Amino acid sequence: MNEFKLIERYFNWACYHSVSLGVGDDCAIIDATPNTQIVTSVDTLIEGVHFPKNTSAADIAYKALAVNLSDLAAMGATPKYFTLALTLPELNEAWLSEFSDALKQLAAEYQLDLIGGDTTKGALSITINIIGEVETGKALLRSGAEVDDLIYVSNTLGDAAYAWQQIEQGGTPSDFCLERFNRPTARVGLAQALVGMANACIDLSDGLEQDLSHILKHSKVGATINIDAIPLSDPVSVYINTTQDWCIALAGGDDYELCFTVPKTYVEALKTIEKNLGIALTKIGVITKDLGLDIKGLNKTCASYQHF
């Protein structure tokens, strides 16, 4: 099968938005919505680095798109389009069909259009470039945190990292943690609800310690958080109680939850959002004038995820 038949068969879908020209020309052409800004981000997943070798095509597709959705979510943006650069060791139609079905399904959930791509031969890797829109000037940035803002995170931390650690050690993660690892939920709706409320926001991909530090650096502030306040699922809670390895939740990475800061006046409004969306929002600390990240109750330093 040549590339054109492959695209025609697996990646030429109908469009949700005003795509003047999608897959099939040199480029895609899209129409920008008035009074919005364009938001874009790119993430690559590589076999053996970001997912284990035996991961299903469906899980790979899901995660590749979800991690990009998570980046857009962190800006409070509405996802609209994406391009897919897919590198495959061989042309396996069963694999491609499963990959394409899962990708299409998640894209449909967010009304995301696949508007372009490239397929090449090589070690399995997936690069998605996602494009969204945000009302002009309303994006949630890393740079807006203010002294005395409360710091929140969504849901629980460390679940995916715990699954990954167990896989690497030859163990069997719980279904819950494995699902959190393979199928992270991008917090698109939550972030959109936080627009106009949160002063700063980031998605947790490298781990709370490193990612919150980005907010602090960009906002030129510090923070104090309480280790006991970090929200944990039952499996991770049991693991940490046994091992005292808080680093799984602080620096394990792959959470794809949001960390955001809000003025105290919004505490009640957050409770409403939490109830409406059914996503736990936990206060873990406060933004301070003193620079640096002070983690109360942690008596060691976690090694952050290093890309090299």
Place this chain on the structure above:
Amino acid sequence: MNEFKLIERYFNWACYHSVSLGVGDDCAIIDATPNTQIVTSVDTLIEGVHFPKNTSAADIAYKALAVNLSDLAAMGATPKYFTLALTLPELNEAWLSEFSDALKQLAAEYQLDLIGGDTTKGALSITINIIGEVETGKALLRSGAEVDDLIYVSNTLGDAAYAWQQIEQGGTPSDFCLERFNRPTARVGLAQALVGMANACIDLSDGLEQDLSHILKHSKVGATINIDAIPLSDPVSVYINTTQDWCIALAGGDDYELCFTVPKTYVEALKTIEKNLGIALTKIGVITKDLGLDIKGLNKTCASYQHF
């Protein structure tokens, strides 16, 4: 070095355009220009597939960006932004420095902003997603060719494919052909000059035979071209005279020249463009009502480039 220092050191440049937020947040934010459409495309280069293993970092950077510029050029668009997903087997600062310098230099030529990226560990590959703008409704498409349009190509064909073939056979290409292979020139200015004149346009990445066929398919027309009219450089001309291997120019790929169709009324205007830009434009045939591509003087079929 962690990813953030790497980005800071090698990929955090000043911006030419109204980038509200570039490298350093979850996403980049850009402002669309009124009355324009957004044009985007993605291309991956993989070591050993798209360039030989001993290619310099500078040549790799140049080609990775140039082939994407070429896709945008084919639409008559103005390149403005790009994201870079870079997968490296190891962190080699000398390599990164050379790569980043060459990328920055070519980006500066076109006032292109690097607005985001991802660096991952794995087999060397470079995925660039380029974003540009075109006046609403003015893009050059594959689908506009009309019966009796004249078919033109820019410059010469087969130079890069001839270099690649010689490298693969253990030979030494001429400096001229090697330069054409490593450093293709995207025909951005030419394509912009053709807006309002050309009915259809494509950039030649897979070879004239395959790429012109895309125009024919999308425009629902056919074409007759004359093999003797294909513009050739001296080295490729000598090679073809010796071997009769016309396929190097028809299906070798990697030309990154433009193939476009124009109504006859524009023949004189094209001569002016040719003179002003110093790029040879050669008439190679005509669009016909009868479907299919008829190559007069070719008594064989060329095997087109297959991605798998």
